[in-house]
Amino acid sequence: MNIVRYPDPRLMARTLAVKDPDDEVRQKINAMYDLMYEEQGVGLAAPQVGWSARIFVMNSTGDREQKEAQRAFLNPRIRKRRGRVIGPEGCLSFPGLFIDVERAAWIQVEFDDPEGTSHTAELDGFEARIFQHELDHLDNVLLVHRMSQADRIRHRDALDRLQRAYEPIG
DSSP states (O other): OOOOOTTOGGGGSOOBOOOSOOHHHHHHHHHHHHHHHHTTOSEEEGGGGTOOBSEEEEETTOOTTOGGGEEEEEEEEEEEEEEEEEEEEEETTEEEEEEEEEEEEEEEEEEEOTTSOEEEEEEEHHHHHHHHHHHHHHTTOOGGGGOOHHHHHHTHHHHHHHHHHOOOOO
16 A cells, blocks of 8 residues: 555545445555554545545544544544634645645534444544545545645645656556
8 A cells, every 4th residue: 555646646536435344444444544654644545545435544643652543534524614724734645745724623523433333523623624634635625726826836846746756557
């Protein structure tokens, strides 16, 4: 399992709901956690590993040892939003790129866990930002889509490098 980098079209593939998660799904989720920690990330969505599923993992501490902060979200959705906050975001599919993104400050979410149990949670701060960023991946919204015109100009060389480095699979 490897990180899919921009402009790989798998980042824009339609993601499918996960019904009745099985051991294979749970194994892929565990591999996603491992890769997220190896890449020093705090979140990783299934499309970022070439898997068209509505799943992402996160750990707001970024620390593999803090298992209590580790969460997998299957079929996630935001039910309510409050407040607005602007803050920096990076993305494992856009290495080294950081831009300011406006997000809801507080969200109420619904999701299934890897066992298929439904949950509701309230998230704020950094956890809310990670959730919204990873949900963007499931909805085919990438960091490049969140860039202002000034960001696109500022990061033109980095985006060009990513495009030149991309090698289609096949």
